[in-house]
Amino acid sequence: MTPLVEIRHLSKFFPVTSGLMHRKTGELKAVNDVSFDIFRGESLGVVGESGCGKSTLARLILNLIPPSNGKITFDGQDINRIGKSRLRHLRRKMQMVFQDPHSSLDPRNSIYRSLEEVFKIQKVPLSQQQINARILELLGMVGLKPEHCRSYPHQLSGGQKQRAVIARALALMPEFIILDEPTAALDVSVQAQIILLLQQLGDKFRMTYLFISHDLALVDYFCQRIIVMYLGRIVEITQANLSQRQPRHPYTKILMESVYIADPLKKTRVPHIEGEVPSLFNIPKGCAFENRCVYAKEICRLESPNLSEIQPGEFVACHFPLTYA
Amino acid sequence: MTLLTVENLNVSFKTRDGAVEPLSNISFEIDAGEILGLVGETGSGKSVTAQAIMGLLPFLNGWASAGRILFNGQDLLALCETDYQRLRGNQISLISQNPMTSLDPVYKVGDQIVEGLKLHMAITRTNARKRAVDVMTSLGIPNAEKVFNQYPHQLSGGLKQRIVIAMGLCADPRLLIADEPTTALDVTVQAQIIELFKQTTQKHHIGLIMITHDLGIISHLCHRVVVMYAGNVVETGRVESVFTEPKHPYTRALLSCIPKLGMADRSLHAIPGNVPSVRTYPCGCRYHPRCAQAKPYCMENIPEIIQLKNNTQVKCHQFTPQWGAVS
Amino acid sequence: MENIQTQESIRPPANRWLRRVKKIKSNKAGLIGVIIIAGLIFIALSADFISPYSYKEQNLSIMNSPPSKVHFMGTDEFGRDVFSRILHGSRISVYVGVVSVGLSVFIGVILGALAGYYGGWLDQCLSVVTDLTWSLPEILVALLLVAVVGAGIECVIIAIALTYWAQYARLIRGQILMLKNEIYVEATRSLGATDFTILFKHLFPNAIAPVIVAATIGIGQAIVLEATLGFLGMGAQPPMPSWGAMMSNGTAYLFISPWVIVFPGLAMMVTVFGFNLFGDALVDIMDIREDTLK
Numbered sequence: 001m002t003p004l005v006e007i008r009h010l011s012k013f014f015p016v017t018s019g020l021m022h023r024k025t026g027e028l029k030a031v032n033d034v035s036f037d038i039f040r041g042e043s044l045g046v047v048g049e050s051g052c053g054k055s056t057l058a059r060l061i062l063n064l065i066p067p068s069n070g071k072i073t074f075d076g077q078d079i080n081r082i083g084k085s086r087l088r089h090l091r092r093k094m095q096m097v098f099q100d101p102h103s104s105l106d107p108r109n110s111i112y113r114s115l116e117e118v119f120k121i122q123k124v125p126l127s128q129q130q131i132n133a134r135i136l137e138l139l140g141m142v143g144l145k146p147e148h149c150r151s152y153p154h155q156l157s158g159g160q161k162q163r164a165v166i167a168r169a170l171a172l173m174p175e176f177i178i179l180d181e182p183t184a185a186l187d188v189s190v191q192a193q194i195i196l197l198l199q200q201l202g203d204k205f206r207m208t209y210l211f212i213s214h215d216l217a218l219v220d221y222f223c224q225r226i227i228v229m230y231l232g233r234i235v236e237i238t239q240a241n242l243s244q245r246q247p248r249h250p251y252t253k254i255l256m257e258s259v260y261i262a263d264p265l266k267k268t269r270v271p272h273i274e275g276e277v278p279s280l281f282n283i284p285k286g287c288a289f290e291n292r293c294v295y296a297k298e299i300c301r302l303e304s305p306n307l308s309e310i311q312p313g314e315f316v317a318c319h320f321p322l323t324y325a
Numbered sequence: 326m327t328l329l330t331v332e333n334l335n336v337s338f339k340t341r342d343g344a345v346e347p348l349s350n351i352s353f354e355i356d357a358g359e360i361l362g363l364v365g366e367t368g369s370g371k372s373v374t375a376q377a378i379m380g381l382l383p384f385l386n387g388w389a390s391a392g393r394i395l396f397n398g399q400d401l402l403a404l405c406e407t408d409y410q411r412l413r414g415n416q417i418s419l420i421s422q423n424p425m426t427s428l429d430p431v432y433k434v435g436d437q438i439v440e441g442l443k444l445h446m447a448i449t450r451t452n453a454r455k456r457a458v459d460v461m462t463s464l465g466i467p468n469a470e471k472v473f474n475q476y477p478h479q480l481s482g483g484l485k486q487r488i489v490i491a492m493g494l495c496a497d498p499r500l501l502i503a504d505e506p507t508t509a510l511d512v513t514v515q516a517q518i519i520e521l522f523k524q525t526t527q528k529h530h531i532g533l534i535m536i537t538h539d540l541g542i543i544s545h546l547c548h549r550v551v552v553m554y555a556g557n558v559v560e561t562g563r564v565e566s567v568f569t570e571p572k573h574p575y576t577r578a579l580l581s582c583i584p585k586l587g588m589a590d591r592s593l594h595a596i597p598g599n600v601p602s603v604r605t606y607p608c609g610c611r612y613h614p615r616c617a618q619a620k621p622y623c624m625e626n627i628p629e630i631i632q633l634k635n636n637t638q639v640k641c642h643q644f645t646p647q648w649g650a651v652s
Numbered sequence: 653m654e655n656i657q658t659q660e661s662i663r664p665p666a667n668r669w670l671r672r673v674k675k676i677k678s679n680k681a682g683l684i685g686v687i688i689i690a691g692l693i694f695i696a697l698s699a700d701f702i703s704p705y706s707y708k709e710q711n712l713s714i715m716n717s718p719p720s721k722v723h724f725m726g727t728d729e730f731g732r733d734v735f736s737r738i739l740h741g742s743r744i745s746v747y748v749g750v751v752s753v754g755l756s757v758f759i760g761v762i763l764g765a766l767a768g769y770y771g772g773w774l775d776q777c778l779s780v781v782t783d784l785t786w787s788l789p790e791i792l793v794a795l796l797l798v799a800v801v802g803a804g805i806e807c808v809i810i811a812i813a814l815t816y817w818a819q820y821a822r823l824i825r826g827q828i829l830m831l832k833n834e835i836y837v838e839a840t841r842s843l844g845a846t847d848f849t850i851l852f853k854h855l856f857p858n859a860i861a862p863v864i865v866a867a868t869i870g871i872g873q874a875i876v877l878e879a880t881l882g883f884l885g886m887g888a889q890p891p892m893p894s895w896g897a898m899m900s901n902g903t904a905y906l907f908i909s910p911w912v913i914v915f916p917g918l919a920m921m922v923t924v925f926g927f928n929l930f931g932d933a934l935v936d937i938m939d940i941r942e943d944t945l946k
Contacts, residue, residue, distance in 0.1 A: 188366060193597075217584040220586055256586065264565045273513055
């Protein structure tokens with residue numbers, strides 16, 4: 001089965017400049033040599049803490065920022081090599097739902113205009129009547145009422161705004177949607193509504209999702225496969241339902257142990273971890289996780305481990321992946 | 326020994342379009358050495374509760390229109406501002422949500438801790454500095470001497486939050502209120518900070534009110550929990566009983582709408598509708614529009630607080646003796 | 653199948669402007685500003701018809717006569733009716749104010765927006781130019797221009813356009829820098845929108861508010877500048893009745909016929925005041941939160 005999206009050795013380095021002449025003094029390796037596939041119809045999760053590069057990754061895949069290195073192939077086409085007009089056309093097939101619903105919509109446009117704009121920008125050859133019909137259809141799909149057309153963003157609740165954003169993403173019937181922390185800014189009860197909506201739509205339209213979040217429990221619930229990122233690198237790719245699996249990378253293990261489960265009968269074992277994520281400006285030469293890893297050895301400090309497939313479909317970047325008897 | 330008792334508290338705020346009442350009839354208590362969780366979503370009134378206890382309402386155009394807050398036998402609502410200043414930071418400390426904005430960016434962090442100390446204790450600068458460094462070290466800050474002289478922007482989020490906690494603990498308070506102290510932090514850092522709270526409050530026998538929307542933290546950290554919805558307390562009780570046998574429909578719904586890592590039952594149930602805004606609170610029971618068990622009776626009558634066994638309280642008509650006759 | 657009725661009704665009505673007009677009525681300060689400006693424009697347009705006398709007709713026999721029933725604001729040293737001259741002078745003020753600020757806003761907003769949006773060397777170059785221009789005193793520029801091309805209100809207009817654009821450029825650059833990182837801009841870009849669309853449809857409308865306030869204040873400033881230059885004899889040439897020139901010529905007669913200075917001065921004050929009030933109200937009106945029906 002050919003993947004819908006293929007990412008090979010993708011990197012993004014931001015130059016750090018100082019001084020009047022803006023001389024380059026260093027490099028911020030936001031995304032560092034990342035490779036993975038996204039298969040049609042699957043929900044793939046990307047989880048990691050701040051600075052791991054997941055948001056930059058999303059923007060690279062959508063070609064909102066150009067990569068420093070590497071290749072991104074969507075539906076067989078290298079998105080960095082095709083011309084501007086073909087890229088524009090390709091944008092119909094991949095969309096993004098951004099993190100903050102409160103600023104995802106232009107505050108000066110009504111919901112109707114924000115949705116209509118999609119068709120206008122992409123110069124979709126539909127009559128005004130057809131566009132109106134489609135807008136009503138989209139609102140219905142996401143659980144908004146026709147009256148909401150005339151509303152402005154500040155008149156809607158967070159959940160309603162996010163529904164409008166999802167409607168916008170669906171307008172052109174994309175095949176692939178990147179969800180960048182779609183529920184981080186929402187209340188827990190509303191989060192559940194949006195997650196269920198996304199699942200429903202995903203099932204109905206055979207949507208491919210890339211779900212980015214810092215919330216491991218949410219990603220584990222929503223996705224079939226999970227990528228764990230740390231400091232711009234992928235450290236593990238595994239199947240979901242993590243509690244039934246054993247994490248291979250020490251960082252994944254720590255992440256899992258740091259998640260508090262709302263069940264007092266299951267007291268979380270507190271992970272022993274020191275320190276914090278190192279600064280992106282100062283990425284260590286060897287394994288990025290070495291300074292916090294309890295299993296680290298000499299080689300971890302010297303050499304950065306490559307992502308290797310230790311079982312079909314399971315990848316880990318570690319010199320000493322965890323094993324279980 | 327009961328440290329703080331909130332009795333039938335009502336809080337109102339003045340706004341451009343008239344007065345609103347974000348807290349109605351709130352009651353709970355906390356003992357010394359106990360960790361009490363205050364859980365709720367936006368608009369539940371949990372932050373307002375913290376502000377009320379700290380006496381910050383007048384600065385926000387708010388006031389307590391009814392009720393009492395008893396601390397060590399004294400009604401805090403009757404205190405004048407000067408007395409309150411002696412209490413704040415000294416006996417009761419507040420740790421706010423965003424460590425980034427709790428620290429003044431133009432002063433060294435150590436100086437900010439010392440500032441708090443000198444306000445509340447007759448202490449020389451040298452001794453204050455020494456005490457600050459001691460507290461910082463006990464909170465796990467490495468190289469405390471060095472960090473003392475650094476500015477907030479030079480520190481990471483986790484370190485900043487530890488500094489804020491140090492500021493709160495320096496003057497040896499009896500009661501600590503933490504308002505979403507880990508929301509802005511990474512999950513691994515959050516785990517460290519939560520552990521810190523646990524150890525510190527146990528070591529010094531401090532009462533801690535942990536305000537959060539994260540049920541996982543409550544489950545792990547707290548002894549008792551107060552569940553709030555739309556300005557009301559809907560359920561109170563020990564964490565074990567509330568989480569395993571939730572009584573109020575909202576508590577039950579809330580527990581089933583969060584994804585839990587490793588739970589056998591992997592289904593999520595959303596709560597329909599939205600959290601009501603403070604101007605449009607429903608009549609009768611404020612939760613009834615979203616409640617699966619609501620009856621017309623619920624819309625017409627405000628529920629009373631009912632005492633159940635196991636020291637649990639719930640605010641729901643279902644638990645009144647007349648429920649059978651009504652439904 | 654949705655019927656046509658419903659489809660038509662989902663498009664929001666285009667009567668935003670109607671609502672805004674209604675909004676002005678409730679904002680008292682803005683209402684005063686609008687009345688003053690409307691009055692000014694009316695006077696400027698109809699000066700020829702409503703002034704009781706010609707502005708240049710001299711009548712030396714009644715020179716420097718105080719305000720009376722015949723001459724409502726008195727006469728100046730040439731016996732010309734002050735009131736008529738003030739009415740005609742409003743034309744110059746409105747013309748200079750609106751055209752010069754209009755020009756400088758146009759230049760400033762375009763340069764500032766491009767600099768803010770694209771950044772990089774464009775922004776750096778522009779910042780240097782802006783800072784230099786900022787520090788230029790407009791009077792000096794006007795004097796230079798006068799020396800080169802001779803006096804006249806065109807000099808005033810060009811001098812203002814050349815110096816005032818810097819503040820508008822700066823204002824809008826700041827706003828755009830802030831807004832271009834908003835998520836909705838990124839979202840629109842991810843739909844395939846061109847830079848042009850993003851700049852004009854999304855950034856401009858959200859960024860323009862402070863520029864409007866500054867522009868209305870700027871109109872007041874421009875009118876005062878014209879008056880200052882007129883005072884120095886650089887602006888409108890006689891017998892054009894610029895308010896500043898009137899005041900300038902009247903200083904010699906300050907103790908004899910003070911009304912020749914007082915009335916043009918009052919006229920200027922009221923005009924500047926009106927524009928300022930209007931500018932504030934305009935920003936309130938354009939605030940989208942206030943703009944929508946509750």
